[in-house]
Amino acid sequence: MLKMNNISKVYQTEMVQTHALRDFNLNVEEGEFIAVTGPSGSGKTTFLNIAGMLEPFSSGEYLLDGIDVGKLNDNQRADLRNQKIGFIFQGFNLIPDLNLYENVEVPLRYRGIKAAERKRRIEQCLEQVGLASRAKHLPQQLSGGQQQRVAIARALAGEPRFLLADEPTGNLDSLMARQVMELLEQINRDGATIVMVTHDAELARRAPRNIQVVDGQLADFTLYQGKPNVAVGA
Amino acid sequence: MLEIKPIINALLRSKVGAVLLLIQIAITTAIVSNAAFIINDRINYLNQPTGYEEENIFKFNVMTFGTGVDLIQQIELDEDRIRQLPGVVDAVQISAIPLSGGGSSTSFRLKPVPEKSKSVNASYFETDEHGLNTLGVNLIAGRNFTQEEVVINRDFTKYPNVALATKALMDELYPDGDGLGKTIYTGDKPLTIVGIIGMMKGPWMKLEERKDKSVIIPMLDPSKLHQFLVRTESGRRAEVMTQIEDLMHESYDKRVIQDLTGLDKKKADYVAEDLLMMRMLVILISVLVLVTALGIFGLTLFNINKRTKQIGTRRALGARKSAIIKYFVVENSLICIAGLVLGVCGAVFLGQQLMAHYSVPALSYWYVAVTAVAVFAMSLLAVIGPAKRAANIAPSIATRTI
8 A cells, every 4th residue: 555665865964964854654454554653863754745745755666555655746646635635734724715615625626526426525524523413514613522523524535545644632631632533443444544643652552553763864653562563763 | 736626725714814805996997997907097198289399399488568559560570581581481470388287278150249149269379471371380270360460459459350269169060070261259359260180289188178169360469568479490499499599689689689589398388287296196006006916925925834744745746846836826816816806897987086186087987997917927927936946845844843
């Protein structure tokens, strides 16, 4: 599903060269639910951005569903993001001037899906997250947990095979965080591959596979086995 | 995919900036279309044909303070001496200067007073048989009056019985075009029209009812302050003008030469206010359009800064750069179209008010249409730069906490 080989990311300024990721290798199989943890500044967000094609990498190879991302132009990357990836952001990133229905509709419009099909999908996804009755509400009329559920509905609407979640419960209290996590687990059981960046160890333990990013490199653990199963750079 | 519906919904939910811009566009359209129409009206007015070689004609006043001189004899002598100057085509003493803003007018009638009759107001010039040639205007029918027909008069006991008239005047008095040879009246005095002149502006260019209607009457009625008109060969006016004062004083020095001025300069002085108004309007239009363009530019930049994260999120969700540009262009176009609808109504209303209160001609709707198209094009130009800037916002901004 996702394969990164020797990915490096270097941020270059006039004075300093910062290696955000170095020789990063990762293989994610279809249907996996992976939690990515690591200290601040370790490179988690850079990994997420590269995995989601939100920023280019400096060297290496990245295959998403067999497609060599490094060879795509900006438009092709945008189209691939739209078709294959659903994003869930820490700050929800809902558009404040659009109601819930219109927010969920955004990625579908970019894909050029017809209005009737859009309507079907939006209603289905809002139903799935339990907010169908509030489709006409604006984001600011909802609680944080509800907003994150709308963001999940938006991520699901495009029927992506791959969900990237950036601290999806970071702005939520523990009850809401648990609800969101249960929703993600359900989505994973329904077949979606999920990579979730989090610094919440308890949340990470609920994921079948954990990886840790330290100084731009990867340590891979499978927590339920109680020990690392892949060495750094695996 | 133009996203029109969600953009309209979003604008309706957060409308202050959009409404301000809309009002600005409406005001610009209303004012610019009317100002452009007035400017064009002024340009037509300033460039209207006069019938004169303005750059080859000049005038001057003679103020005689000496006594014991026979003014009529002196004028005939002066005219002869000026005509002898190299480069002079003709010269004449005349009662009014064309295009100067100052002259005389009266009513010309088909029947003498007190009989009821059609009456047309026209300017008139009193001069001798050299007047036609000095003015350089075109006689399109009939003949010039002769020296014998010129009345030299001090006390109005004699009045000429022939005259020349412009076609514009004769067409109004005789719509069938058979005015040549007919007698018209000023008061109860008959004048037989022996010649018809083509284009010849009177002293006034802006008085619509009489600017093209003039009569040349063969009469000399000089006072101590009288004026001469001189036409020179092409390119020799300045050379002739420098010799006038000396020439006049050589034959009689108890007089002052004043206002030695080219006809083009007289006209420029006369239309100076109109020219100033036109320039002010051009500046007003330019400033308004610039302010509106800056308004659109500024509002779009403000929107981009306000929505940086939103734009990044849209990019992350699959928007191509072109979709972001399109979003801002469509949003701006929707505001602009609403502003233009309001502005077009405002322009028509303003045009009607100007016509009612300031005698401005009826606004041509072409000006409103062209202005609306131009304002729309300007708004597109103003938004495209900021929209491109928005499109270059990296999608990775979506994952940053800002």
